[in-house]
Amino acid sequence: xxxxxxxxxxxxxxxxxxxxxxxxxxxxxxxxxxxxxxxxxxxxxxxxxxxxxxxxxxxxxxxxxxxxxxxxxxxxxxxxxxxxxxxxxxxxxxxxxxxxxxxxxxxxxxxxxxxxxxxxxxxxxxxxxxxxxxxxxxxxxxxxxxxxxxxxxxxxxxxxxxxxxxxxxxxxxxxxxxxxxxxxxxxxxxxxxxxxxxxxxxxxxxxxxxxxxxxxxxxxxxxxxxxxxxxxxxxxxxxxxxxxxxxxxxx
Numbered sequence: 160x161x162x163x164x165x166x167x168x169x170x171x172x173x174x175x176x177x178x179x180x181x182x183x184x185x186x187x188x189x190x191x192x193x194x195x196x197x198x199x200x201x202x203x204x205x206x207x208x209x210x211x212x213x214x215x216x217x218x219x220x221x222x223x224x225x226x227x228x229x230x231x232x233x234x235x236x237x238x239x240x241x242x243x244x245x246x247x248x249x250x251x252x253x254x255x256x257x258x259x260x261x262x263x264x265x266x267x268x269x270x271x272x273x274x275x276x277x278x279x280x281x282x283x284x285x286x287x288x289x290x291x292x293x294x295x296x297x298x299x300x301x302x303x304x305x306x307x308x309x310x311x312x313x314x315x316x317x318x319x320x321x322x323x324x325x326x327x328x329x330x331x332x333x334x335x336x337x338x339x340x341x342x343x344x345x346x347x348x349x350x351x352x353x354x355x356x357x358x359x360x361x362x363x364x365x366x367x368x369x370x371x372x373x374x375x376x377x378x379x380x381x382x383x384x385x386x387x388x389x390x391x392x393x394x395x396x397x398x399x400x401x402x403x404x405x406x407x408x409x410x
Contacts, residue, residue, distance in 0.1 A: 161191050161199040171208055186211060186225045213242045217249065303370070307363040322362050329354060333399065334391040343401035349409055352402040368407040375403035 168175045181187035182198065187208050191199035200208075207228060214224040227233065314322070333351050341348055352371075359366040359374075366374070378384045379400045388396035 161201050162205075164189070164198045164200070167200045167205065167208065170205070171212060173212070181208075181211070181221075184221065184225070186221055186228075210238050210242070213246075217242070217245050303364040303366075306365070310363060325358060329358065330391050334395060337392050337395050337398045343398050344405040348398070348402040349406040352399065352406040353410075355399070355403070356406070368410050371403050372407050375400040 162170070164175050164178050168178055178187065178198070182189065187204060189198040190201040190204050193199055210228055211224050214227060215221070219227070227238070329351065333355075336347055336351060352375075356366050356368070356371045359371070378388055378396050385396040388399055
């Protein structure tokens with residue numbers, strides 16, 4: 160049984176021109192010719208074409224493919240074993256590449272996706288990623304950090320504007336409360352502390368009271384957080400910490 164060049168091209172997913180070229184260079188010379196001189200390919204020719212296309216797919220140049228196939232000392236099964244090994248190696252390499260690409264995609268979509276101009280527009284002089292590297296080192300393995308990054312990756316510029324507006328509004332009200340001399344254990348201070356906790360839960364990650372207490376302690380222990388809150392008014396950081404503790408007890 161034999162097949163025409165057009166049929167073989169269809170089987171193999173190559174062009175007729177490619178098969179003509181393989182014939183011209185001696186890589187795949189059809190075993191038969193029709194009475195009219197047309198190429199006819201046998202089953203053995205199809206086997207050779209399959210081997211050639213495997214090697215070609217693996218990146219071998221045509222002259223090397225021909226040398227491999229014409230080697231009289233190579234058993235056909237050896238070709239299959241070699242190709243299997245090469246394909247497995249290729250698959251492993253592609254899997255590693257795919258994993259690297261997935262990692263890059265994840266890194267690309269996580270965090271604040273704004274242009275420098277948009278960041279300045281939304282956050283002013285504050286850099287929202289100033290402590291990203293340290294945060295990843297301290298909390299990168301936690302569910303809360305992963306959740307905050309997942310959420311942040313979905314936020315638009317308008318989302319960030321709304322989030323920042325909430326922060327600014329809360330900051331002004333809390334600074335006014337402290338300036339007015341209200342106690343950290345008072346109802347208004349505890350209500351604002353609860354609002355602070357809910358803001359975190361709504362925008363970043365679930366923040367139960369126990370975690371909120373830890374954050375409150377950090378706002379005083381970490382000089383940078385303390386400076387941030389105290390920039391709203393003298394003593395705000397310690398006042399907020401105490402209000403957070405009181406709110407947790409109240410809950």
